[in-house]
Amino acid sequence: MSGIIRLKSSLVIGDDSNSVSILGQTAPGGGILLTIDQTNDELRHTPLVAKQTHDVIVRHLRIRPRLPNSVKNVHAAVIENSQRVYFDHTSMSWATDENVSTYSNTTDITIANSIFAEGLNKHSKCTLLGADPRVPQNITFWRNACISNNDRNPDNNHYGKSCIEIVNNVFFNARSEWGEVFSQYPGGTPISYVGNYFKAGPSTVEKTYAIKWQNVESAGQPQIYESGNVLWAPPSKSLQLLSPGTDQFVVNRPPCPLAVDTLLAAGEAYEEVRGQSGAFPRDDLDVAWIKDMGAQGERGAGRMVVAPGEIPAIKEAHAYxxxxxxxxxxxxxxxxxxxxxxxxxxxxxxxxxxxxxxxxMEWLSQERIAGRYPK
Structure with missing residues (x-):
């Protein structure tokens, strides 16, 4: 099966459906896309929800809700009160809240090799990785592209003794806020930013910061480790690594050992993300967003949007x-x-x-990325 799946309500992986894999690399042709394009009385407008579950894998899946920005709290995907969830090679766009978010006591989460683009203004967000937790969390955000989202690139707010790592991502064309760190839970957020590439674009304000401590209802001091991050902005704009007051919380080693065992230099990560992120084969939207990033050290394109775009046709084919x-x-x-x-x-x-x-399955994923499958 391949093509567009138009859901009437959220597809929920729940407490009676743990140990689930959604493996889009098995789909023939152009793959699979989930969308919701009409409202429902239950207000379940997020296409994919993993809730009170564990041991879930989602790979090579596009998720693009198509609701107007007047419909609130629409994510592309939410992971809620769940453990051991792995999102890999996904592409999400056009949410009216975060494109992807974790909520409640969610831990042992990896979000990797994915594209999160064009969250809808006025509430355009890439990702919120710490929403209302009650326990420490382990979360890895690795080799992703956040493209043309206003802020929350990403947003983090966690208990002490958490292990939060933001590694080898590309954050492009944020408007006003990039990496936001809150400290509203006891112990403060422990977080590592390693080898990321922050790149200002046409929508970026004249002066902003890659990592910013948000001193709002703080209950503890964050521990912020940063290493090997690269920033680029055109001459007309200023993008600085740390906002005023954030440097006092910078530590000289990761708050906990990094789970990612292969670290790239930020420039290498930029090329890796350009060539390898998203669901494969890439649709026209992902191709355009990656093109918007442009080459390292050169101006990119891109814009903030207030309405969903059109979903490209998906090529059909016979399954293997x-x-x-x-x-x-x-x-x-x-x-x-x-x-x-x-x-x-x-x-x-x-x-x-x-x-x-x-x-x-891993071989099949690599074949899709290399363009050798499907034929």
Whole structure:
């Protein structure tokens, strides 16, 4: 199956549906897109919600709500009160609140290799990673692109003893606020910014800051570690790393060990994000947003928007052959130690001890990114 799925209400991965994988790399043709384009009486307008669940994987999925900016509290995706959730190679846009957010006691979360673009003004936000928690959290935001969102690029507000890491991302064309750090919970937010590229664009105000402590109802002092971050702005604008008063909370080592084991220089991360982020194959929107970023050290394009755009058509195609219904393509099953005609995807693979199905899914993801699949 491939194409546009027009939901009437939120698709919820709930407490009775844990250990769920939505693997868009298996879709033929141009892949899968979720949208909601009409209101409902229950006000469930966020296309994808993971709520009170655990062990969830979402990959190669586009999520683009298409509701006017007068409809409040529309996210593309929300992770609420959940554990061990992994969003990878997704693309989200046109939310009237954050494009993606975590809420409540949500921990052990990774959001990676994704594009979050054009949140709708007047409440245009990239991501809120700490909303109303009651416990420490572990959250990794890694190799993503936040493009043409007003603020919350990202927004963080966590308990002490959390492990929050913002690593190797590109933050482009924010308007007024970039990385915002609140300290409204006991202990203050511990956070690491490593190897990110902050780039001003046409919509960016004349003077702003990449990392800003927000002294609002503070209950503790944040611990802010920063290393290897790069900033670029055209001559007419000023983008500085730390806002006044933020430097007093900078520490000389990460508040907790980084979970990311492969760190890139910010320039390398910029190229990695340009070439590898988002759901593949990229649709025309993602292609345009990545083009807006432009080359390092050069002006980009982009704009703030107040209404959703049009969703490009998604190419249809036949799914790969799988006569034994084990989820693996018969044409390459032997590559992973499987036997065509036998439902054996959950046996150990021929190398490294992981399951055949897992190895096949990772291979399939890489094939899509490289443009070799689907054909």
């Amino acid at each position: 052959g799988d006569e034994d219904f084990d989820g693996m393509a018969d044409s390459v099953e032997e590559k992973f130690g499987g036997v065509v005609g036998v439902n054996d995807a959950w046996e150990p693979a021929s190398t490294d001890g992981s399951m055949r199905f897992d190895q096949f």
